[in-house]
Amino acid sequence: MIDDMKLVYLAIPLVCLFAAVIAGLFGRQIGRAGAHTITIAGVATACALSVYVYFDVLAGNTFNGTVYVWGVSDNFPFEIGFLIDNLTATMMVIVTFVSLMVHIYTIGYMHDDPGYQRFFSYISLFTFSMLMLVMSNNFLQLFFGWEAVGLISYLLIGFWYTRDTAIYANMKAFLVNRVGDLGFLIGIAAIYANFGTLDYHAVFASVPEVLGQTIEILPGSEWSIITFICIMLFIGAMGKSAQVPLHVWLPDSMEGPTPISALIHAATMVTAGIFMVARTSPLFEFSETALSVVMIIGAITAFFMALLGLVQNDIKRVVAYSTLSQLGYMTVGLGASGYAASIFHLGTHAFFKALLFLAAGSVIIAMHHEQDMRKMGGLRKFMPWTYITAVIGSLALAGIPPFAGFFSKDLIIESVHHSDLFGSGIAYASVLAGVVITAFYSFRLLFMTFHGRPRMDQHTLQHVKESPMVVVLPLILLAIPSMIAGAMFIEPMAFGDYFTGSILVLPQHDVIGQIAEHYEGQSTVQVVLGFMLHGMLQPPFWLAVGGIFLAWLFYIRKPELPGKVAASVAPLYNVLMNKYYIDDFNQKFFANGTVGLGRLLSKYGDTVFIDGWLVNGSARAVGYFSKILKPLQTGLVNQYAFAMIIGLLVLMTWFLSVN
Numbered sequence: 289m290i291d292d293m294k295l296v297y298l299a300i301p302l303v304c305l306f307a308a309v310i311a312g313l314f315g316r317q318i319g320r321a322g323a324h325t326i327t328i329a330g331v332a333t334a335c336a337l338s339v340y341v342y343f344d345v346l347a348g349n350t351f352n353g354t355v356y357v358w359g360v361s362d363n364f365p366f367e368i369g370f371l372i373d374n375l376t377a378t379m380m381v382i383v384t385f386v387s388l389m390v391h392i393y394t395i396g397y398m399h400d401d402p403g404y405q406r407f408f409s410y411i412s413l414f415t416f417s418m419l420m421l422v423m424s425n426n427f428l429q430l431f432f433g434w435e436a437v438g439l440i441s442y443l444l445i446g447f448w449y450t451r452d453t454a455i456y457a458n459m460k461a462f463l464v465n466r467v468g469d470l471g472f473l474i475g476i477a478a479i480y481a482n483f484g485t486l487d488y489h490a491v492f493a494s495v496p497e498v499l500g501q502t503i504e505i506l507p508g509s510e511w512s513i514i515t516f517i518c519i520m521l522f523i524g525a526m527g528k529s530a531q532v533p534l535h536v537w538l539p540d541s542m543e544g545p546t547p548i549s550a551l552i553h554a555a556t557m558v559t560a561g562i563f564m565v566a567r568t569s570p571l572f573e574f575s576e577t578a579l580s581v582v583m584i585i586g587a588i589t590a591f592f593m594a595l596l597g598l599v600q601n602d603i604k605r606v607v608a609y610s611t612l613s614q615l616g617y618m619t620v621g622l623g624a625s626g627y628a629a630s631i632f633h634l635g636t637h638a639f640f641k642a643l644l645f646l647a648a649g650s651v652i653i654a655m656h657h658e659q660d661m662r663k664m665g666g667l668r669k670f671m672p673w674t675y676i677t678a679v680i681g682s683l684a685l686a687g688i689p690p691f692a693g694f695f696s697k698d699l700i701i702e703s704v705h706h707s708d709l710f711g712s713g714i715a716y717a718s719v720l721a722g723v724v725i726t727a728f729y730s731f732r733l734l735f736m737t738f739h740g741r742p743r744m745d746q747h748t749l750q751h752v753k754e755s756p757m758v759v760v761l762p763l764i765l766l767a768i769p770s771m772i773a774g775a776m777f778i779e780p781m782a783f784g785d786y787f788t789g790s791i792l793v794l795p796q797h798d799v800i801g802q803i804a805e806h807y808e809g810q811s812t813v814q815v816v817l818g819f820m821l822h823g824m825l826q827p828p829f830w831l832a833v834g835g836i837f838l839a840w841l842f843y844i845r846k847p848e849l850p851g852k853v854a855a856s857v858a859p860l861y862n863v864l865m866n867k868y869y870i871d872d873f874n875q876k877f878f879a880n881g882t883v884g885l886g887r888l889l890s891k892y893g894d895t896v897f898i899d900g901w902l903v904n905g906s907a908r909a910v911g912y913f914s915k916i917l918k919p920l921q922t923g924l925v926n927q928y929a930f931a932m933i934i935g936l937l938v939l940m941t942w943f944l945s946v947n
Contacts (some may be wrong), residue, residue, distance in 0.1 A: 293372075297937065300334045300337045304331055304334050310326050322570040323409070325720075334415065335388045352370060352489060367676035370424070371424065371425035373790045374786055374787055378631065380422060380423065386551065386766075389550075390646075391408070392730070393646050394407065399549070406447075409446070414440045417440055425489075428476075428486050431476060434528065437556065441900060442613055444551075445544040446458030468525070468526050469526050471522075477877065478517045483498065490910075499512075499574060510589045518572050520834050525560075529558050529561030530611075532588050533586060549649075580709050584711040586618070586621075587711070591613075591717055592619060594613040594721075598732070602661070603651060603733060607641070624706075628791060639684075640770040642766050643770050644682070650759050651737060654754070662736070665737070665739065665740040665742060674763065677760075678737075678738065683735050686836060691770065692770050695777075705707055714873055723828045727831070730840070731836045731840065740844065775816045783807050784802040
């Protein structure tokens with residue numbers, strides 16, 4: 289049975305890889321229909337098998353083992369291995385389902401694009417890479433998947449490579465992620481140096497043996513080995529999951545086609561860091577310093593990135609900054625040891641955020657690729673299905689019960705509220721403030737796009753219509769879990785033993801356990817109703833309602849208010865419009881500074897020192913000494929003999945004096 293399941297585990301990522309290779313190498317031969325047929329069939333197969341594995345895991349059939357050893361160096365095996373447990377199976381279903389929706393949606397969105405086959409190859413390859421990441425049972429394979437999704441995201445963000453902005457965006461994403469990946473690689477190297485293995489379970493089992501060990505980072509500064517490893521791993525997560533200050537790549541990645549915005553920013557690449565920290569909870573739990581760092585960074589990201597969503601006018605960038613903020617919420621949950629809450633929010637967020645991105649893409653199609661919300665309005669009359677699904681996604685994002693986002697977001701907020709780690713007070717205030725801001729910008733997008741009078745030109749208005757069914761169908765299929773996934777999984781994921789064996793939480797950090805005490809002995813329905821009732825009496829719910837009311841007041845009731853408020857707080861508004869000037873600082877200090885240093889080294893290091901001193905200088909030295917020695921070359925034998933006799937006398941004198 290195990291061998292049969294090994295074949296199933298292998299088939300899930302490999303069928304996506306096979307489809308990507310066929311579409312990429314033989315795209316011309318099989319045509320557009322062939323490319324989307326084989327890739328959709330591959331991802332659909334992976335999704336169906338993932339669902340099968342999911343139910344098999346729920347039945348108690350987990351797996352952890354090596355599938356293939358592809359190399360050995362100095363007795364260290366390089367392995368392809370799978371760890372299939374509840375955490376992995378959940379991620380597999382989320383990744384393949386969202387990817388399948390994106391594949392179907394792409395048929396309608398990219399139907400006129402000349403790179404149609406190439407795009408399908410990329411997104412199928414991306415799915416393969418993400419599956420290898422979440423299914424790995426060792427840090428080496430994790431790093432392979434980690435780098436592979438980074439590489440393919442570079443290709444997808446710069447898919448329209450004739451645009452300078454797209455090339456700038458994909459290079460920015462690539463370089464920023466390399467900063468995070470350097471920390472991640474150092475963390476993995478430190479794991480191998482101190483544990484002697486990269487296998488998850490072997491490392492986690494050996495943690496007690498390493499707990500007392502320290503490392504001297506700076507002279508006189510001793511760090512716990514576990515703390516050092518965790519912070520290095522988290523730096524990698526900061527890059528992939530776009531946490532401040534390594535967040536700058538994600539908004540610019542909107543330069544890629546909308547389907548990849550949903551794929552990268554909903555369930556896959558940006559959640560890789562969240563998954564990795566949850567997977568390595570047996571390390572993070574033994575470093576409260578690392579947990580506090582995680583929580584504070586997440587709180588900063590959740591609050592300050594939400595503020596940026598308030599002033600964006602590009603419909604995709606509003607959703608992008610929303611993603612940044614929600615990733616901050618997940619990170620805060622991880623820092624509070626509410627790993628289950630963060631993974632729960634990862635899942636619900638995957639559905640409603642993919643829904644919002646694809647709904648934004650549907651609007652962009654109808655608007656002939658116009659993305660400025662100031663040129664939209666009144667679209668609900670023309671695009672009812674897109675509007676209804678966008679409303680569902682917005683309610684889920686705002687955290688209104690009974691939609692999915694309410695359960696997972698409230699659970700994170702409650703987890704932080706129960707935490708007593710350093711920074712938990714600031715984190716709680718940040719996530720509470722983020723609730724009202726999230727609700728405001730979510731419904732700002734909805735009201736500016738679908739309500740009010742139409743603000744587009746007459747030609748566009750005459751041609752606005754609902755998107756084709758191949759675009760609308762994924763919206764409907766994503767709207768369903770956006771409504772019900774929270775109620776379905778709140779009891780097992782949060783208060784049950786769903787993640788037992790996958791995630792470790794020490795008793796002193798068990799914030800979710802404290803919350804669960806209020807629901808002991810209750811049925812799933814009682815837990816859902818009780819959690820909803822409790823949530824509706826708490827500040828987050830009323831803050832969300834207040835945010836929606838403010839959005840209605842500003843953009844429906846009194847549309848002149850936004851301009852007046854922006855003028856009254858012009859300095860703050862300019863700071864937000866310029867994204868806290870972080871991009872400007874990076875451009876001037878890092879980008880221009882690197883170019884300036886390169887020019888300096890070219891001018892003085894290469895031209896003056898290497899060419900001038902070493903190369904030309906050595907030539908001039910040879911010429912100089914040649915001129916000095918030239919008079920000695922007379923061609924007269926008697927002078928040469930005399931010089932030889934003098935030299936011999938000098939050598940004999942030195943030899944006799946030494947002895």
